[in-house]
Structures are given as structure tokens and as C-alpha cells.
Amino acid sequence: xxxxxxxxxxxxxxxxxxxxxxxxxxxxxxxxxxxxxxxxxxxxxxxxxxxxxxxxxxxxxxxxxxxxxxxxxxxxxxxxxxxxxxxxxxxxxxxxxxxxxxxxxxxxxxxxxxxxxxxxxxxxxxxxxxxxxxxxxxxxxxxxxxxxxxxxxxxxxxxxxxxxxxxxxxxxxxxxxxxxxxxxxxxxxxxxxxxxxxxxxxxxxxxxxxxxxxxxxxxxxxxxxxxxxxxxxxxxxxxxxxxxxxxxxxxxxxxxxxxxxxxxxxxxxxxxxxxxxxxxxxxxxxxxxxxxxxxxxxxxxxxxxxxxxxxxxxxxxxxxxxxxxxxxxxxxxxxxxxxxxxxxxxxxxxxxxxxxxxxxxxxxxxxxxxxxxxxxxxxxxxxxxxxxxxxxxxxxxxxxxxxxxxxx
Numbered sequence: 151x152x153x154x155x156x157x158x159x160x161x162x163x164x165x166x167x168x169x170x171x172x173x174x175x176x177x178x179x180x181x182x183x184x185x186x187x188x189x190x191x192x193x194x195x196x197x198x199x200x201x202x203x204x205x206x207x208x209x210x211x212x213x214x215x216x217x218x219x220x221x222x223x224x225x226x227x228x229x230x231x232x233x234x235x236x237x238x239x240x241x242x243x244x245x246x247x248x249x250x251x252x253x254x255x256x257x258x259x260x261x262x263x264x265x266x267x268x269x270x271x272x273x274x275x276x277x278x279x280x281x282x283x284x285x286x287x288x289x290x291x292x293x294x295x296x297x298x299x300x301x302x303x304x305x306x307x308x309x310x311x312x313x314x315x316x317x318x319x320x321x322x323x324x325x326x327x328x329x330x331x332x333x334x335x336x337x338x339x340x341x342x343x344x345x346x347x348x349x350x351x352x353x354x355x356x357x358x359x360x361x362x363x364x365x366x367x368x369x370x371x372x373x374x375x376x377x378x379x380x381x382x383x384x385x386x387x388x389x390x391x392x393x394x395x396x397x398x399x400x401x402x403x404x405x406x407x408x409x410x411x412x413x414x415x416x417x418x419x420x421x422x423x424x425x426x427x428x429x430x431x432x433x434x435x436x437x438x439x440x441x442x443x444x445x446x447x448x449x450x451x452x453x454x455x456x457x458x459x460x461x462x463x464x465x466x467x468x469x470x471x472x473x474x475x476x477x478x479x480x481x482x483x484x485x486x487x488x489x490x491x492x493x494x495x496x497x498x499x500x501x502x503x504x505x506x507x508x509x510x511x512x513x514x515x516x517x518x519x520x521x522x523x524x525x526x527x528x529x530x531x532x533x534x535x536x537x538x539x540x541x542x543x544x545x546x547x548x549x550x551x552x553x554x555x556x557x558x
Contacts, residue, residue: 159179159180159181159205159209159210159213159214159251159252159255160179160180160181160202160203160204160205161177161178161179161202161203161204161205161209162177162178162179162180162183162186162200162201162202162203163175163176163177163200163201163203164176164177164178164186164190164197164199164200164201165197165198165199165200166190166195166196166197166198166199167195167196167198168193168194168195168196169194169195174195178190179205179209179213179251180251180255181252181255183200183202185255185258186200187200212250213250213251213252213253214250214252215250215252215253215256215278215280217309217313218313219250219253220280220281220285220309221306221309221310221313223244223253223257224302224305224306224309225302225306225310226240226244227240227241227244227298227302228299228302228303228305228306230243230244231298231299231302232299232303237264237270237298238261238264238265241257241260241261241264242257242261244257245257245258245261256277256278256280259273259277259278260273260274260277260278263276263277269290269293270289270293270298271286271287271289271290271293274286274289282450282451283447283450284430284433284434284447284448284450284451285305287434287439287443287447288301288304288305288433288434288437288439289301289302289305291437291438291439292437294438295438301437304433304436304437305433307433308429308430308433311429311509311513312426312429312430314513315422315425315426315513315516316422318422318516318517318520319418319419319422319516319520321520322415322418322516322519322520322523323415325523325524325527326415326527326531329531329534329535330534333534333535333538333539336539337538337539337542338373340539340542340543341366341369341370341373341374341542342370342373342374342377344546345366345367345370345542345546346370346374348546349367349370352549359548359549360545360548360549362544362545362548363545363546363548363549365545366541366542366545366546399459402455403455403456403459405455406454406455406456407456409454410454410456414519414523414526414527417519418516418519418520418523419454421512421515421516421519422512422516423452423453423454423457424457424484424485424488424508424512425508425509425512425513425516426451426452426453426509427448427452427457427461428488428505428506428508428509428512429505429506429509429513430444430447430448430451431444431445431448431505432501432502432503432505432506432509434447434448435501435502435505436502441468441474441501442465442468442469445461445464445465445468446465448461449461449462449465456483457483460478460481460483460484463477463480463481464477464478464481467480473493473496474492474496474501475489475490475492475493475496478492487511488508491504491507491508492504492505492508
């Protein structure tokens with residue numbers, strides 16, 4: 151069955167009559183008009199009229215469901231089910247105490263589906279797009295073996311570790327990107343605001359300017375004259391790049407492989423991808439999902455095209471009877487240590503344990519790399535700033551130095 155998308159949160163203005171026959175009105179945040187009518191019906195209000203309005207961007211962002219909300223929900227369900235709280239009651243308790251209206255409505259739909267006798271895995275699939283295929287497959291397995299509490303605990307642990315890993319990768323990317331953007335911003339301001347002032351001063355000197363200064367002035371003229379054209383070309387290039395990337399698998403693989411080869415950051419992304427692959431496959435395999443199904447789900451959640459393609463190749467080779475470590479070796483995407491540990495896991499019958507160990511090793515490596523990233527990149531970033539910003543400053547002061555030497 152296809153997973154339907156979650157309706158957008160809207161602001162409904164309603165008018166009705168309460169249980170005392172008095173006219174009442176108000177506003178309520180909800181997904182659909184049916185949700186509004188049901189909620190007011192619980193308050194014994196007979197709705198006569200409703201009108202739908204769009205909500206502000208701030209309100210939408212505040213009530214939007216994020217990955218962390220699903221992780222917290224999973225951990226709360228695990229805790230409550232472990233202590234013996236029935237599933238429907240647990241869902242209602244979490245919904246009643248949640249601050250986000252969108253989350254309250256999604257939980258309400260899930261509890262309604264479970265109350266009507268629909269399995270929770272099917273309800274999750276039909277209710278919202280916030281639950282991915284791995285989540286639903288694991289919950290379905292938990293239903294079949296009668297261990298939903300254990301499955302939710304594994305899911306919560308897996309999601310917590312995945313989010314921690316993702317935050318570390320983002321942390322690794324923020325520093326160099328911020329420095330790059332600041333350097334470009336400062337350079338643009340100098341070329342459009344500062345350098346024109348120097349140019350007017352140089353024109354009064356009447357002397358020939360150094361070659362380097364002349365080139366910088368030409369660049370300043372080009373930036374001032376063609377700024378809009380440059381922005382348009384950049385936007386157009388980005389659109390073309392995205393379009394080609396979406397339509398061409400070969401292009402996606404090339405760009406993905408190129409990104410993984412970038413100094414320092416490429417190594418962080420590679421280690422993070424291997425850690426996520428190992429953790430996801432270990433979680434699904436230890437929960438009773440067959441290895442082929444687990445690999446299929448893992449490929450979808452890999453996040454990097456190069457590894458998605460490699461995992462698909464591994465799945466195809468295993469389906470034809472090839473051992474997993476050989477199939478992984480054929481892709482040339484995994485380090486030798488990973489291959490050796492997977493081989494040991496296969497031979498000893500403890501593949502899930504080995505995969506968890508691989509994930510822990512690479513998560514620790516990502517953590518160490520991110521902690522030392524400032525020390526690694528700082529010399530390169532200083533050199534970059536020195537060349538770009540320092541070069542502009544030197545170009546402007548060269549004529550002054552020349553003039554002083556002549557006067558001296």
C-alpha cells in the first residue's frame with residue numbers, strides 16, 4: 151500500500167453551539183476539517199461553520215515534526231511498553247503531553263488505527279511519511295514475535311546513535327563552510343565598496359599602477375557591472391546540475407565519489423556512511439529481518455549515492471549465493487578491516503555483533519576527526535584567507551608603497 155503524505159497544518163476559525171445552547175467561536179490548529187469537528191465534538195460543541203486559513207511560517211516551523219521528535223516518541227513508547235502500559239494508552243499519554251499540534255494529530259491518527267484493530271506497522275505506513283521503511287519493517291517484526299517493547303528500544307537506540315553521528319558530520323562541515331562564506335562576503339564588499347574608493351584616489355595620482363593592482367581593479371569593475379549576470383549564471387548552473395544529477399545515475403555516482411575524495415571532509419563522510427551502514431544492518435538483522443531485506447532497507451537509508459549503489463550490488467551478489475564479505479569486496483567501497491570483521495562475523499554466526507563493533511569503531515573515528523578538525527583545517531583556512539583577502543589588501547596598497555619609495 152502506498153504511503154500517503156501528511157496534510158499541511160492549518161488554522162481553522164470555527165463557530166458553533168455548546169451544550170448549553172450558547173453560541174461560541176474560536177481558532178484551532180489542525181490538519182483537516184474532520185480533525186477540528188472531532189476535537190470540538192469531544193467538548194460537546196456542535197460545529198456550524200469552519201473556515202481554513204494558512205498559518206505563519208514561524209508557527210509551521212514550531213509545530214513541524216522533526217527526526218528528533220520521532221526518536222523521542224520511540225524512546226517513550228519503549229519505556230512505557232516495558233513498564234506494562236498498553237500501546238493505545240501510551241500513544242494517548244504521549245499525545246496529551248506533546249507541545250506540537252502536528253505530532254498530537256499524527257499520534258491521534260495512529261491510536262485510532264490501532265484501536266480499530268489495524269496493526270501498528272500498517273497504521274504507521276498509512277498515517278505519516280515520518281516513519282521510514284526500516285522503522286515500519288522493524289515494528290512489523292516486533293508485532294510478529296510479540297516483542298514491540300524490545301523493538302522500540304532497538305529503534306530508539308539506533309536513531310539516537312544515527313542522529314548523534316549526523317550532528318558530528320554537520321559540525322565537521324559548518325566550520326570550513328562558514329569561513330568560506332565569510333571570505334567570499336568580505337571579498338565581495340571589498341571589491342564593490344572599498345576598492346572603488348581606492349581607485350578614485352589612484353586616479354588623482356596620475357602614475358601607472360602595478361600590474362597586480364590593475365588586475366584587481368578590472369575584477370572590481372567586472373563584479374560591479376556583472377553581479378546580477380554572475381548570480382543568474384550560478385543559479386542556472388545549480389539548477390542544471392541538480393536536473394542532470396536527478397536524471398543520470400552515472401553522474402550521481404561520479405559526483406558522489408568525487409565528494410568522498412575531498413581532503414579531510416571526504417574521509418569523515420566515508421567513515422560516517424560505513425558506520426551508518428553497519429549500525430542499520432546490525433539493527434535490522436538482530437531484530438529478525440532477513441539479510442536481503444535488511445540490505446535493501448539499508449541502501450535506502452545510506453544517504454550517500456555511492457554507498458547506496460554499492461549496497462545494492464552487495465544485495466544482488468548475496469542473492470546469487472555469494473558470501474557477504476566477498477560481495478562487499480567486489481564493490482571496492484569498503485576498507486579491508488571492515489571486510490575482515492564481516493568475514494569473521496559470517497563464519498562465527500555473530501554478524502550482528504561484528505557489524506555493531508564496526509559501527510562503534512567508525513563512530514569513534516568520526517568523533518575524533520571532528521574534534522581535531524579545527525587543528526587540521528586551520529592552517530589551510532588561514533592560507534586561503536591570506537591569499538584571498540590579503541591579496542586584495544596588498545593590491546590596494548602596492549601603489550602607495552611605490553609612491554612612497556619614489557618620494558623617498
